[in-house]
Amino acid sequence: MVEIKIDSEKCTGCGTCVDVCPVEVYELREGKSVAVNVDECIVCRTCEAQCPENAITIIE
Ligand code: SF4
Numbered sequence: 001m002v003e004i005k006i007d008s009e010k011c012t013g014c015g016t017c018v019d020v021c022p023v024e025v026y027e028l029r030e031g032k033s034v035a036v037n038v039d040e041c042i043v044c045r046t047c048e049a050q051c052p053e054n055a056i057t058i059i060e
């Protein structure tokens with residue numbers, strides 16, 4: 001079971017995680033990223049690597 005932590009203080013709502021996630025885990029809500037489909041995550045870690053603010057942590 002994977003856990004996705006998003007630091008909302010760091011998140012700028014840039015949308016990169018929404019765009020790069022291959023299984024559409026993220027949505028933007030009121031300017032912040034929210035992981036709405038955590039169960040779909042395949043732990044590719046692309047979002048973690050691509051977030052320009054280092055706001056995402058994937059925990060296995
Ligand atoms: S890539 Fe990072 S800063 Fe951009 S919306 Fe996602 S969590 Fe926020």
Ligand code: SF4
Pocket residue numbers: 004020021022023024025040041042043044045046047048058
């Ligand atoms: S680790 Fe991969 S599959 Fe999981 S949320 Fe990030 S980009 Fe999506």
